[in-house]
Amino acid sequence: MTSRISLPSWRPGATRDRLLEFLDAVRSVPETDRVAYFDNDGTLWCERPRYVQLEFFLEALRRRVGTDPSVGERPEFAAALSGDPDRVGEVGLERIALALAGLFEGVTPEEFAADARAFMATATHSTLGRPMRTLVYQPMLELIAELRRLSFTVGIVTGGGTEFVRAVSEDLYGVPAELVVGTLIAYDFGRDGSGRPGLRRTGRILGAANEGPAKVANIQTQLGRRPIMAAGNSGGDREMLEWATATDRPHLALLVDHDDAEREYSYAGHAETLTEAEPITRTASRLGWSVVSIANDWGTVFPR
Amino acid sequence: MTSRISLPSWRPGATRDRLLEFLDAVRSVPETDRVAYFDNDGTLWCERPRYVQLEFFLEALRRRVGTDPSVGERPEFAAALSGDPDRVGEVGLERIALALAGLFEGVTPEEFAADARAFMATATHSTLGRPMRTLVYQPMLELIAELRRLSFTVGIVTGGGTEFVRAVSEDLYGVPAELVVGTLIAYDFGRDGSGRPGLRRTGRILGAANEGPAKVANIQTQLGRRPIMAAGNSGGDREMLEWATATDRPHLALLVDHDDAEREYSYAGHAETLTEAEPITRTASRLGWSVVSIANDWGTVFPR
Numbered sequence: 001m002t003s004r005i006s007l008p009s010w011r012p013g014a015t016r017d018r019l020l021e022f023l024d025a026v027r028s029v030p031e032t033d034r035v036a037y038f039d040n041d042g043t044l045w046c047e048r049p050r051y052v053q054l055e056f057f058l059e060a061l062r063r064r065v066g067t068d069p070s071v072g073e074r075p076e077f078a079a080a081l082s083g084d085p086d087r088v089g090e091v092g093l094e095r096i097a098l099a100l101a102g103l104f105e106g107v108t109p110e111e112f113a114a115d116a117r118a119f120m121a122t123a124t125h126s127t128l129g130r131p132m133r134t135l136v137y138q139p140m141l142e143l144i145a146e147l148r149r150l151s152f153t154v155g156i157v158t159g160g161g162t163e164f165v166r167a168v169s170e171d172l173y174g175v176p177a178e179l180v181v182g183t184l185i186a187y188d189f190g191r192d193g194s195g196r197p198g199l200r201r202t203g204r205i206l207g208a209a210n211e212g213p214a215k216v217a218n219i220q221t222q223l224g225r226r227p228i229m230a231a232g233n234s235g236g237d238r239e240m241l242e243w244a245t246a247t248d249r250p251h252l253a254l255l256v257d258h259d260d261a262e263r264e265y266s267y268a269g270h271a272e273t274l275t276e277a278e279p280i281t282r283t284a285s286r287l288g289w290s291v292v293s294i295a296n297d298w299g300t301v302f303p304r
Numbered sequence: 305m306t307s308r309i310s311l312p313s314w315r316p317g318a319t320r321d322r323l324l325e326f327l328d329a330v331r332s333v334p335e336t337d338r339v340a341y342f343d344n345d346g347t348l349w350c351e352r353p354r355y356v357q358l359e360f361f362l363e364a365l366r367r368r369v370g371t372d373p374s375v376g377e378r379p380e381f382a383a384a385l386s387g388d389p390d391r392v393g394e395v396g397l398e399r400i401a402l403a404l405a406g407l408f409e410g411v412t413p414e415e416f417a418a419d420a421r422a423f424m425a426t427a428t429h430s431t432l433g434r435p436m437r438t439l440v441y442q443p444m445l446e447l448i449a450e451l452r453r454l455s456f457t458v459g460i461v462t463g464g465g466t467e468f469v470r471a472v473s474e475d476l477y478g479v480p481a482e483l484v485v486g487t488l489i490a491y492d493f494g495r496d497g498s499g500r501p502g503l504r505r506t507g508r509i510l511g512a513a514n515e516g517p518a519k520v521a522n523i524q525t526q527l528g529r530r531p532i533m534a535a536g537n538s539g540g541d542r543e544m545l546e547w548a549t550a551t552d553r554p555h556l557a558l559l560v561d562h563d564d565a566e567r568e569y570s571y572a573g574h575a576e577t578l579t580e581a582e583p584i585t586r587t588a589s590r591l592g593w594s595v596v597s598i599a600n601d602w603g604t605v606f607p608r
Contacts, residue, residue: 032474109524153480166528170336176457177528178482184525189517189543197517197546199524206525207510213493213501220413220503221488221510222526224470224481239493239501246500 005146009139009300016297018252018290022229023146025250029228031151033249036229037219037240038140040158040165040182043233043256044173046135046302048265049127053160056119057100064103074099094209101161101185102203109163109187109199116167128264130302136172137256138300139292140231144173147229155179157219159211159236163201181222183210211236216243233258235271235280241289253289257281260294263301309450313443313604320601322556322594326533327450329554333532335455337553340533341523341544342444344462344469344486347537347560348477350439352569353431357464358384360423361404368407378403398513405465405489406507413467413491413503420471432568434606440476441560442604443596444535448477451533459483461523463515463540467505485526487514515540520547537562539575539584545593557593561585564598567605 005023010016026034041047050058058080065072065081072081076099079087088096104112123132144154156175158165162182169175184206187199208214216239219227230237230244231254241253258267269280284291294301309327314320330338345351354362362384369376369385376385380403383391392400408416427436448458460479462469466486473479488510491503512518520543523531534541534548535558545557562571573584588595598605 032480109528109530153482155482162525162528176336178457178459178526180528187521187524189520196550197520197543198550199521216493216501217491217503220491221466222482224413224466224484226413242501246502 007139007142007146009142009298011297011299013297015290015292019143022250022252023150026150026152026228029249032225033228034147034150034152035155035225035227036144036147036152036231037155037157037223037227037244038144038230039232039234039237039240040156041160041233042258042269043231043237044136044140044156046125046128046137046264048258048267051160052120052123052132052135053164054097054100055123055126055132056116056164057097057103059119059123060103060115061100076100098203098205101205104201105203107201109201112163112201113167116164117171120168120171133168133172134303136303137298138303139298141173141303148174152229153179153225155181155223157210157215157230157240158182159209159215161185162210179223181210181215181218183208213239215240219243228252230254231256233280234269235277235283238271238280238283242287245288253284253287254292255280255284255289256292256294258294259296260298260301262295264294311443311446311450313446313602315601315603317601319594319596323447326554326556327454330454330456330532333553336529337532338451338454338456339459339529339531340448340451340456340535341459341461341527341531341548342448342534343536343538343541343544344460345464345537346562346573347535347541348440348444348460350429350432350441350568352562352571355464356424356427356436356439357468358401358404359427359430359436360420360468361401361407363423363427364407364419365404380404402507402509405509408505409507411505413505416467416505417471420468421475424472424475437472437476438607440607441602442607443602445477445607452478456533457483457529459485459527461514461519461534461544462486463513463519465489466514483527485514485519485522487512517543519544523547532556534558535560537584538573539581539587542575542584542587546591549592557588557591558596559584559588559593560596560598562598563600564602564605566599568598 038044041051076096079091080096120133125132160182162184166177166180169180186202186204186206191197227244228249229252230241233256245251245253258265270277271280271283342348345355380400383395384400424437464486466488470481470484473484490506490508490510495501531548532553533556534545537560549555549557562569574581575584575587
């Protein structure tokens with residue numbers, strides 16, 4: 001059965017064996033329960049040296065500052081533009097993210113999506129020198145294709161802003177907008193002068209950032225189906241991965257370990273436990289997840 | 305082209321012609337933009353004499369009162385059990401609905417879905433004498449099937465509780481959970497004694513009831529794609545239908561007029577305008593929507 005599975009970028013080894021075992025076992029699961037959710041940043045595409053979405057907002061900020069330099073004096077923007085991790089840390093990434101999202105206040109969803117797509121069509125990665133849109137992980141694209149061949153519903157559960165990911169998810173991963181759950185900006189309903197209804201972005205976040213336990217609750221409220229497979233790479237994915245495995249059915253939790261400084265980046269994620277912040281790879285071993293070593297398990301990282 | 309469209313329960317006439325015209329015109333629309341949303345109560349299934357979901361909660365309440373009669377003394381429950389529209393109106397349907405939803409506080413999503421499915425498998429309609437699960441509108445099922453043949457994404461946007469509709473939407477309409485947007489109950493994330501994570505229903509509503517302008521905002525935040533077709537039957541669907549038609553693309557707004565006392569029910573929906581509450585059929589004419597007369601346009605109402 002598994003001989004027909006095509007995962008050419010996954011090197012032979014324990015991780016690939018575990019994938020094949022899972023893809024074989026799920027044939028016993030009803031199709032409506034074949035549900036897999038992937039984190040995005042660091043799981044489906046490169047998140048270093050900065051989140052793709054942060055690059056997008058920074059470009060919008062630089063454009064804005066180009067026409068009105070005083071905008072750059074706002075502490076959140078000054079820190080963001082400095083690129084100095086200490087200054088960013090001082091102001092706080094969350095506060096900066098909210099200020100950046102506010103750059104699009106009053107914009108329609110269609111305008112925002114068009115801006116996001118234009119960015120992805122042209123942006124280049126700052127250190128890898130490749131078009132930003134090609135920084136998706138080829139092995140994950142192959143895994144998603146195999147899941148779909150097995151009638152899986154594949155969704156993205158990201159800590160990033162929902163709308164940015166939705167604008168590109170169909171093109172990059174074949175994932176439709178309704179299967180993307182992220183951090184949400186609220187919209188205001190209104191009418192133009194001729195009574196035509198429409199929506200405008202606000203500067204408010206709906207609920208909280210989509211990280212940690214919120215990922216589990218938001219999957220339930222926004223998607224309504226529980227996964228039997230989840231993939232992530234950081235402490236913010238921990239509860240989602242635990243939840244995916246808390247079942248008697250065949251299940252799989254994949255944790256991407258960024259251990260390849262040569263082809264991508266090398267850095268450690270961490271999970272908060274009751275007593276310490278432990279490397280997420282240790283959490284993974286403790287909880288029986290499959291750790292994907294980019295250096296060892298992936299023959300190819302990015303599409304050729 | 306339209307000759308291959310199969311809508312046997314739709315009688316020849318202006319409404320059917322409009323459907324055929326739309327189904328032909330959408331071939332020029334990219335597939336990712338072929339999106340249709342249907343209201344549920346009164347649009348996809350019968351909502352009289354009481355909402356199906358209200359019947360479900362009333363059954364749960366009667367079970368509860370059976371084991372603990374004092375529960376029935378709570379004003380919201382006493383009004384609900386009395387069946388007296390005046391008493392219900394006095395307490396307020398929204399307050400009653402919230403109290404009824406509270407009956408499931410602490411329950412897991414899986415337990416709630418199992419209860420909803422058990423109800424739908426056995427419940428009988430109080431006046432029509434048919435199994436509740438057969439009170440879906442056959443012409444709408446045919447329309448949904450044709451939309452799907454044209455690669456439409458079909459979703460449900462309901463004022464009812466999301467989880468109840470999701471529990472039955474795949475079986476009744478082939479609509480997966482993630483394409484159902486309704487009024488949401490919040491969940492609490494927690495762990496059992498052995499650290500296994502899970503969710504429990506709370507008694508809180510997330511945001512507001514999914515009616516009127518909220519339907520438009522919630523489509524954007526939860527589904528992320530704008531419809532070119534929407535169907536409804538009440539004032540709570542007005543903004544969604546207006547939004548679906550506020551485009552230069554082929555579009556369709558369908559309003560179901562319950563004018564068939566013989567085969568279903570006869571009653572008028574209303575929309576709030578700035579100056580009055582007008583019959584929703586008048587709103588429909590004013591705004592150029594297609595009105596579906598159950599008496600005239602549907603040869604069959606329920607599946608045989």
